[in-house]
Structure formats: structure tokens, C-alpha cells
Amino acid sequence: MTFMFDGRAATFDPIAPASAALADFLRAYPRLFVLTGAGISTASGIPDYRDLDGGWKRRPPVTYQAFVADGVTRARYWARSLIGWRRFGSARPNAAHAALARLENEGRIEALVTQNVDGLHQAAGSSAVIDLHGRLDEVRCLQCERRIPREAFQRELEARNPAWRELDALAAPDGDADLDGMDFTSFDVPACAVCGGMLKPDVVFFGENVPRERVEKAYAHLAVADAMLVVGSSLMVYSGFRFAREAARAGKPIAAINRGRTRADDLFALKVEGDCAEVLQVTCQAAA
Numbered sequence: 001m002t003f004m005f006d007g008r009a010a011t012f013d014p015i016a017p018a019s020a021a022l023a024d025f026l027r028a029y030p031r032l033f034v035l036t037g038a039g040i041s042t043a044s045g046i047p048d049y050r051d052l053d054g055g056w057k058r059r060p061p062v063t064y065q066a067f068v069a070d071g072v073t074r075a076r077y078w079a080r081s082l083i084g085w086r087r088f089g090s091a092r093p094n095a096a097h098a099a100l101a102r103l104e105n106e107g108r109i110e111a112l113v114t115q116n117v118d119g120l121h122q123a124a125g126s127s128a129v130i131d132l133h134g135r136l137d138e139v140r141c142l143q144c145e146r147r148i149p150r151e152a153f154q155r156e157l158e159a160r161n162p163a164w165r166e167l168d169a170l171a172a173p174d175g176d177a178d179l180d181g182m183d184f185t186s187f188d189v190p191a192c193a194v195c196g197g198m199l200k201p202d203v204v205f206f207g208e209n210v211p212r213e214r215v216e217k218a219y220a221h222l223a224v225a226d227a228m229l230v231v232g233s234s235l236m237v238y239s240g241f242r243f244a245r246e247a248a249r250a251g252k253p254i255a256a257i258n259r260g261r262t263r264a265d266d267l268f269a270l271k272v273e274g275d276c277a278e279v280l281q282v283t284c285q286a287a288a
């Protein structure tokens with residue numbers, strides 16, 4: 001809202017006080033360990049799985065166990081992924097990703113650990129990124145470890161399943177799409193062209209552990225950071241929550257930007273309830 005007085009406009013922005021506090025936090029703690037989640041990518045058109053209370057907004061995603069054990073589950077996953085990938089693969093970074101890339105450029109970021117699998121931090125120019133849950137733009141053979149680009153795999157899926165190319169559906173956070181009531185038994189999923197092994201997106205599924213060396217690398221960065229900044233994550237998943245717990249244990253203050261409840265609310269020194277991009281932009285201007 002804007003008030004006019006003395007011929008000048010004064011703008012009163014409700015997020016300004018919170019962003020000023022966050023800017024103070026950035027000045028006080030010059031090397032940040034940043035953890036981002038789905039909330040930072042929603043403005044790029046990738047929807048969040050969780051509601052404001054941290055509960056599921058939709059059916060929980062496929063588990064690793066179901067994916068490797070059942071051919072129909074795999075067919076359903078890839079059929080939905082064939083549809084979802086088009087939107088997911090063309091998503092572009094938003095102002096929140098750009099703000100974090102700028103903070104890294106200014107030397108303020110020790111490491112940026114993301115729970116997202118969309119690659120949007122790198123697309124925005126961040127390089128100190130640890131993709132905690134992997135990247136959806138690669139497909140991996142579970143037998144020979146060969147990796148192929150998701151884009152090439154997409155072309156093969158479409159060539160083998162021409163009827164499915166015409167379908168469109170709601171995109172989900174992991175590039176999946178909702179296709180309730182479809183018959184997936186006729187969907188043709190290719191095996192590894194080299195060894196015939198099972199192909200899986202190179203992301204950590206629910207029920208699967210984050211590779212140990214990836215976790216250790218993140219902990220090592222956290223150990224030398226001054227503070228932790230959480231952006232757009234409810235921290236409901238342990239793989240992200242453990243870093244907040246470790247920061248708290250090590251006496252490092254934690255600030256968070258998130259809409260709604262998180263699992264670590266009682267660990268935060270500062271919490272800003274607001275839009276990630278809006279808050280980060282105002283904060284970065286104030287902290288510059």
C-alpha cells in the first residue's frame with residue numbers, strides 16, 4: 001500500500017521488517033550453509049507436495065521398494081513421467097534461485113544443499129550446489145551404473161509409446177503426473193541398452209537412502225559455515241531435517257524462509273513466513 005505526503009510516495013511493505021531482520025542475520029553470519037526445498041521452485045511451476053501443515057497434498061510419491069519390485073509400478077511411474085517431464089524439463093529458475101546465485105557470487109555461501117531434483121540452482125548460476133536427492137535429468141542403470149540423459153530417454157519412451165505422447169496431466173514435484181484410472185500394463189519401458197538392467201531416474205526415492213558420501217560432504221560444509229539458512233522447505237523429510245538438527249547441536253543459528261509449519265520451527269533463531277523470491281530479493285537489497 002502507498003501513502004502520499006509532501007508530494008512523495010512512501011511504501012509500507014509488510015515483508016520489509018522481516019527482510020530487514022534477515023538482512024541483519026546475513027551481515028552477522030557471512031558464510032551460510034543454505035538448504036532449499038520444494039517451496040523455492042513452486043514459482044517456477046513445479047508444485048509442492050506438502051501443504052501448510054506439512055502434510056501430503058496428494059498421494060505420496062512412489063517408493064524405491066515398489067519401483068524395483070513391481071513392473072506395473074515402474075510402467076506407471078514412467079508413463080506419468082513421460083507426461084510430467086515436458087513441463088518439468090522446461091521449467092526455468094525464478095528470482096529466488098537468482099538471489100541465492102547472487103549471494104554465492106558475493107562469497108556469502110559456503111554450500112547450497114538442495115532437496116530439489118530440478119537443477120534450477122545450477123541453471124540460475126549457482127555452483128556450490130549439492131543435489132542431496134540427485135537430479136531428474138539423468139537416468140541410471142541399477143546394474144551397470146551407466147547414466148543416460150533424461151532427454152534422450154524421453155525420446156525413446158515417446159517412440160515406444162506414441163499413444164501416451166498426446167496425454168497431458170497435472171505436473172507433480174518429481175516430474176511425475178497424475179493419470180488416475182489409466183491402464184499401464186501396455187506401457188513399454190526400455191531396459192538398459194548395454195546390459196539389460198533396470199533403469200531408474202537418478203534421484204533418491206522415498207524409502208531410499210541419500211548416498212553416504214553426499215551427506216558427509218554436506219556435513220563438512222556445515223561444520224565450517226557460520227549459520228544455516230533454510231529456504232522453502234518444511235524439513236519433514238529426515239534427509240534435510242538432520243542438517244537443521246546438526247546446526248542446532250553445533251550452536252549455529254538457523255534462519256528460515258517458509259510458508260507454513262516446519263519440523264524444525266523450535267530450532268530457528270529467525271523465521272520469515274513469506275514468498276521465497278519476494279523475501280530473498282528484499283533481503284539481498286537490504287544486505288548489500
Ligand SMILES: [Zn+2]
Pocket residue numbers: 141142143144145146192193194195196197
Ligand atoms: Zn546397464
